Amino acid sequence: MLDLFPLVTTDIALFTLMEGQLRVLLVERANTPCVGAWALPGGVLRPDEDDSLEATAFRVLATKIMVQVPYLEQVITVSGAARDPRGWSISTLFCALLPPEEVPAVAGLKTSRICWANPIDHQLPLAFDHAVLINYALTSLRDKVRRKTLPLHLMPTTFTLTEVQQACEAILGRKLDKGTFRRQIRDNTSLVELPGEWRTGPQRPAQLYTRSGSFRFDA
Amino acid sequence: MLDLFPLVTTDIALFTLMEGQLRVLLVERANTPCVGAWALPGGVLRPDEDDSLEATAFRVLATKIMVQVPYLEQVITVSGAARDPRGWSISTLFCALLPPEEVPAVAGLKTSRICWANPIDHQLPLAFDHAVLINYALTSLRDKVRRKTLPLHLMPTTFTLTEVQQACEAILGRKLDKGTFRRQIRDNTSLVELPGEWRTGPQRPAQLYTRSGSFRFDA
DNA sequence: GCAATAGTGTCTATTAGACAATATGGG
DNA sequence: CCCATATTGTCTAATAGACACTATTGC
Numbered sequence: 001m002l003d004l005f006p007l008v009t010t011d012i013a014l015f016t017l018m019e020g021q022l023r024v025l026l027v028e029r030a031n032t033p034c035v036g037a038w039a040l041p042g043g044v045l046r047p048d049e050d051d052s053l054e055a056t057a058f059r060v061l062a063t064k065i066m067v068q069v070p071y072l073e074q075v076i077t078v079s080g081a082a083r084d085p086r087g088w089s090i091s092t093l094f095c096a097l098l099p100p101e102e103v104p105a106v107a108g109l110k111t112s113r114i115c116w117a118n119p120i121d122h123q124l125p126l127a128f129d130h131a132v133l134i135n136y137a138l139t140s141l142r143d144k145v146r147r148k149t150l151p152l153h154l155m156p157t158t159f160t161l162t163e164v165q166q167a168c169e170a171i172l173g174r175k176l177d178k179g180t181f182r183r184q185i186r187d188n189t190s191l192v193e194l195p196g197e198w199r200t201g202p203q204r205p206a207q208l209y210t211r212s213g214s215f216r217f218d219a
Numbered sequence: 220m221l222d223l224f225p226l227v228t229t230d231i232a233l234f235t236l237m238e239g240q241l242r243v244l245l246v247e248r249a250n251t252p253c254v255g256a257w258a259l260p261g262g263v264l265r266p267d268e269d270d271s272l273e274a275t276a277f278r279v280l281a282t283k284i285m286v287q288v289p290y291l292e293q294v295i296t297v298s299g300a301a302r303d304p305r306g307w308s309i310s311t312l313f314c315a316l317l318p319p320e321e322v323p324a325v326a327g328l329k330t331s332r333i334c335w336a337n338p339i340d341h342q343l344p345l346a347f348d349h350a351v352l353i354n355y356a357l358t359s360l361r362d363k364v365r366r367k368t369l370p371l372h373l374m375p376t377t378f379t380l381t382e383v384q385q386a387c388e389a390i391l392g393r394k395l396d397k398g399t400f401r402r403q404i405r406d407n408t409s410l411v412e413l414p415g416e417w418r419t420g421p422q423r424p425a426q427l428y429t430r431s432g433s434f435r436f437d438a
Numbered sequence: 439g440c441a442a443t444a445g446t447g448t449c450t451a452t453t454a455g456a457c458a459a460t461a462t463g464g465g
Numbered sequence: 466c467c468c469a470t471a472t473t474g475t476c477t478a479a480t481a482g483a484c485a486c487t488a489t490t491g492c
Contacts, residue, residue: 005224006266008309047225047307053298077296077311079272088266090227090309092296162471180454182472203470204462381444398446399481422443423489 006079007089010056011042011130013075013137014065016098016116017154022170023116024134025065025098026124030112033085034127038115040134041065042091057094066105071097071153071217075133075140083129091128095137097153097217120173145171149219150190152211160199160206161185190215225298226308229275230261230349232294232356233284235317235335236373241389242335243353244284244317245343249331252304253346257334259353260284261310276313285324290316290372290436294352294359302348310347314356316372316436339392364390368438369409371430379418379425380404409434 014025026038043060050056054072061067075093083089098106106114117124119138122131145151145168154167165181185191191209198205233244245257262279269275273291280286294312302308317325325333336343338357341350364370364387373386384400404410410428417424 004266006227006264008225008227045225047223047300051299053296053309074295076293077272079311080270081266090272092298160471177455177457178471179457179473179475183453198463200463201470202464203468204464204472206471379444396482396484397444398448398484401445402480419490420443421491422441423445423491425444 007084007086008045008053009042009089009091010045010053010060010094011040011091011133012057012061012072012094012096013040013119013134014061014067014069014096014098015119015137015141015154016103017100017167017170018103018116020166020170022119024119024122024137025106026115026117026122026126027064028113028115029127037127038117038124038130039127040093040130053092054094057092057096061096064111066109067098067102069096069098069102069153073140073218076136078129078133091133093133093136095140097151099153100156141171142173144217148184148188149217150185150188151217152190152215153217155211158194158197158208158210160208161191162206164191164209226303226305227264227272228261228308228310229264229272229279229313230259230310230352231276231280231291231313231315232259232338232353233280233286233288233315233317234338234356234360234373235322236319236386236389237322237335239385239389241338243338243341243356244325245334245336245341245345246283247332247334248346256346257336257343257349258346259312259349272311273313276311276315280315283330285328286317286321288315288317288321288372292359292437295355297348297352310352312352312355314359316370318372319375361391363436367403367407368436369404369407370436371409371434372436374430377413377416377427377429379427380410381425383410383428 016023025041027041029035029037029039041060041064043056043064045053045056050059054074057072061069072094075095077090077092079090081088115124119134122134150164151167151171155164161182165176165178169176190212192212194208194210197208199208235242244260246260248254248256248258260279260283262275262283264272264275269278273293276291280288291313294314296309296311298309300307334343338353341353369383370386370390374383380401384395384397388395409431411431413427413429416427418427
């Protein structure tokens with residue numbers, strides 16, 4: 001059958017921040033092919049229950065990873081006979097952002113071993129062409145941030161401006177200037193100041209913000 | 220069969236310039252579904268002969284449209300049960316640029332009626348979701364030009380700087396400032412000056428340029 | 439000379455980048 | 466007070482946008 005019809009799958013690069021570091025979710029493959037290798041979470045399209053490939057990605061995340069993500073975006077579609085030993089295959093890659101509240105749900109997964117890997121310097125043996133896919137997803141994410149879209153879906157519900165800056169720095173892999181950063185986001189309507197709410201500590205308190213209800217990372 | 224496996228196709232938004240206007244190729248559908256409607260050129264994936272979906276796009280252009288294009292880039296993959304009456308389908312959309320020398324080959328096609336339509340204001344009845352696909356391709360093309368990548372694959376082998384500017388203006392749909400435009404492309408290594416070659420006419424002659432061998436529109 | 443377009447220069451407003459200065463909490 | 470971080474300000478270089486000016490051809 002796969003000589004006439006390709007295998008159609010979806011893979012998801014699910015990013016989050018852990019201790020200020022950008023991480024991508026890998027799962028250990030329990031089934032053939034590539035048993036024991038690490039891979040991006042993914043699954044086969046089910047035309048009978050999925051409305052679209054994006055729906056496939058949401059279903060995979062909900063059923064296999066047990067998370068609901070606020071942000072999913074298509075990155076690229078890879079294809080060919082060589083990338084999967086089962087034969088001619090297609091995979092549409094999605095990039096997803098996981099808010100920190102959802103991380104424990106993933107960590108508690110009992111069904112398979114998981115790993116939050118550094119997307120730039122991952123040492124694990126990766127299945128299929130997933131090393132390339134991670135690069136595609138990371139490039140796409142960095143381009144968004146370079147175009148001044150704030151990755152607020154990686155933030156908790158309340159956060160400080162310095163924390164947003166640190167998230168951008170983790171994604172871009174370089175330091176940003178504080179004054180320049182704050183100037184650029186000053187008029188960003190995605191950010192809503194929370195009057196009277198402050199992050200305290202052994203220093204001057206910082207104003208807390210939240211995402212505006214209309215914030216979309218893909219805008 | 221299509222209840223288990225989706226129909227996998229490729230569509231191509233093939234752009235060219237005609238009399239200074241940006242145009243996209245439409246072909247009149249000869250087969251069901253949507254006989255008689257206008258559509259982007261496209262075709263079904265053949266896993267036995269195509270190395271990738273990009274190869275499918277090149278094959279479709281070579282065999283159905285009889286052209287070889289220097290530039291093909293993936294734009295997006297659309298999917299779902301509603302977009303094609305034959306059932307659950309996937310189409311990966313590519314954007315292609317056709318140099319003016321190749322336009323006559325397309326114009327001379329005897330196999331089906333064709334049309335070079337205005338991609339913004341196309342009045343023809345379009346098959347499937349192809350009106351949406353044209354918008355995706357146009358947005359992708361405009362983004363490239365906004366990021367200062369010159370659409371040199373739309374130019375003849377020799378051209379003037381004013382002609383490149385007019386190509387960019389046709390794509391973006393607005394006038395550009397001559398001084399600003401020339402300042403921005405001054406150090407662009409994609410352009411090679413042709414010493415002693417000039418475009419003449421009833422005014423001051425203009426320096427002719429050509430693409431550098433290493434020019435890639437996707438850079 | 440005149441029309442038309444090529445090619446260059448100039449001025450201003452905006453912005454990025456680097457860095458300094460000030461503010462305000464906890465201890 | 467001191468420390469650490471928040472927040473704001475300042476200076477400079479680079480750039481975009483608008484527009485003017487000069488150059489060179491055919492007629």
